[in-house]
Amino acid sequence: MDRPPLLAIAGPVPQGRAMTRSPARSIEDGGGYAPDGPYSFARLALSLLISTLVGAGMWAIIVVMPEAQRDFGVDRSAASLPYTLMMCTLAFSTIALGRMTDRRGIVLPLAISGSSLGLGFVLAGYAPNLIVFSAAHVLIGVGAGTGFGPMMADISHWFVKRRGVAVVVVASGNYLAGTIWPLLMSLAMPLIGWRATYVGIGLIIAATVLPLALAMRRRPSAAVFDEAEAATAAARADVGITPRMLLVLLVLAGFSCCVAMSMPQVHLVAYCGDLGYGVAHGAEMLSLMMALGIISRIGSGFVADAIGGSATLMIGSFMQGVALTLYLYFDGLTSLFVVSGIFGLFQGGIVPMYAVICRELLPPRQAGAAIGLVVSATIFGMAFGGYFSGVIFDLTSSYRMAFLNGVLWNALNFAIVAWLFWRRQRRARVGQLLAA
Structure with a gap:
């Protein structure tokens, strides 16, 4: 039985590169290890x-x-x-x-x-x-x-x-x-x-x-990188922007999403203490958030394999914004447990999607550098967001404006990822019409 092809090319294969046999089979014949094996x-x-x-x-x-x-x-x-x-x-x-x-x-x-x-x-x-x-x-x-x-x-x-x-x-x-x-x-x-x-x-x-x-x-093997290079080049052509500009947008998106994400993760325990529920309940909410984050992180991978990393990230960004907005309207003990669980389910798969998108759209031989840069932006976003939320609390004596700040940063993230998704879809449809 033939194994699956090495890559699902996101566009027509350029002339002269058509293959007569499975790339994965060629790799194994050469003593290598085919992907997904x-x-x-x-x-x-x-x-x-x-x-x-x-x-x-x-x-x-x-x-x-x-x-x-x-x-x-x-x-x-x-x-x-x-x-x-x-x-x-x-x-x-x-x-x-x-x-x-x-x-x-x-x-x-x-x-x-x-x-x-x-x-x-x-x-x-x-x-x-x-x-x-x-x-x-x-x-x-x-x-x-x-x-x-x-x-x-x-x-x-x-x-x-x-x-x-x-x-x-x-x-x-x-x-x-x-x-x-x-x-x-x-x-x-x-x-x-x-x-x-x-x-x-x-x-x-x-x-x-x-x-x-x-x-x-x-x-x-070199064959794996060659096929991946062809796939990412075709997918990047659908977006229609340079690798450098794409990386800049992903860095900005990663930073902004984690500024938003940091507010509940960093300040939830203190928020519960301020509301009079005690830090123990806040720690329980944080544990619930992390546990459900594992579930959403794994689930997002299956979704990404079905619809792509860009679409999955856009959905996750939108839902994280919804969860952050819920914090503005519900501050009862039970409701905070529910909202924190919802937030965990929505945010867990966001950061890994940047790695998936980097592999979908950027040169594979630069994957480590690109993913490292975007992930570092998310780390700086968490650090800045956690600190800035504390500054807002010191100025207002309330976390309400801090949650609103998170919603606004999340809106910036959603605007970037939605634009990238829309641009790729629009250019792909134009290409299909021209090919027809």
Whole structure:
């Protein structure tokens, strides 16, 4: 039985490039691994495991922050500095390690991640003061940079029919890390303290990620990249803008959507405390949001494989705007649980769709750099949105204007992605009429 074709070309195949046999069959005949095959799914499972391990770098500081604050005798703003440094470093390392993935494959970035995370966590565990503790989180930020953008870029080369699902599965490693690592740390810290827990995390990551990286040595064949290049060129022609301009628009869209997304994620616990419901209820709402976010993240992959990344992102952006608007009108305890659950269902699949769109429309040999840049924009959007929402609250003594600010940023995101979708659809229809 013939295997599925390597790529579903988004437009007519240029003359002289017509193929007489399945590209996937040609790849396997040459000793390579065809996309969507057994090796691809095995690599997907391994990528999810590695992403979950590396994702510890993003969540550990949130768990130990109160203990570290007491240990170092500093105030809350000073204790937040390691998190800020980690996130900023993470954003830049995602770009740098994404470029490295394009040139050398994923093994070296993973080796850097395993080493940086191992050293960073151990150094933080033995830190005598906040300065050393903060510097250690720069290393942790470097190490965490491989776990999201570069890993999504790598797995995208091994799937065509199920690329959307593959990308969101790897992206879910971040959410799984946010579920598993804080739980394990909350169990370990009362027994051995936060310092020993940090050292243990570093040793576990170094001992697992470094050898697992060796299992990721294989790289897609030249035929895979050639066929992907033809597909993205045809799809990009339907949009009718240059790769650089498309990347600029995706960066702006990613930044704006995550400014909007940050308001509930960063301030929901404090919002519940201000309403008199207690921070415990706020933490429960946040957990519900994250859990349903995993479901929506996986579901968005199936939707993207059916209708495309652009359409899926447009739907997700619109629904996130609806959920943010609901926060303006409902502030009862039960209604906040419902709205937070709805928000989780709507927002979980948005960020991975930028990776899917990059692979649909941009040159595949630059996937790591492009996805890394867009993902970094989303990280900066989360950081700016969380801070700016706090500024708005300080000025107004209310989160109502902060939620409205999120709605407006979401409207900008929706305008960009809707325009890209409309332009591609319109040009594709014109092309079909001319061909007829």
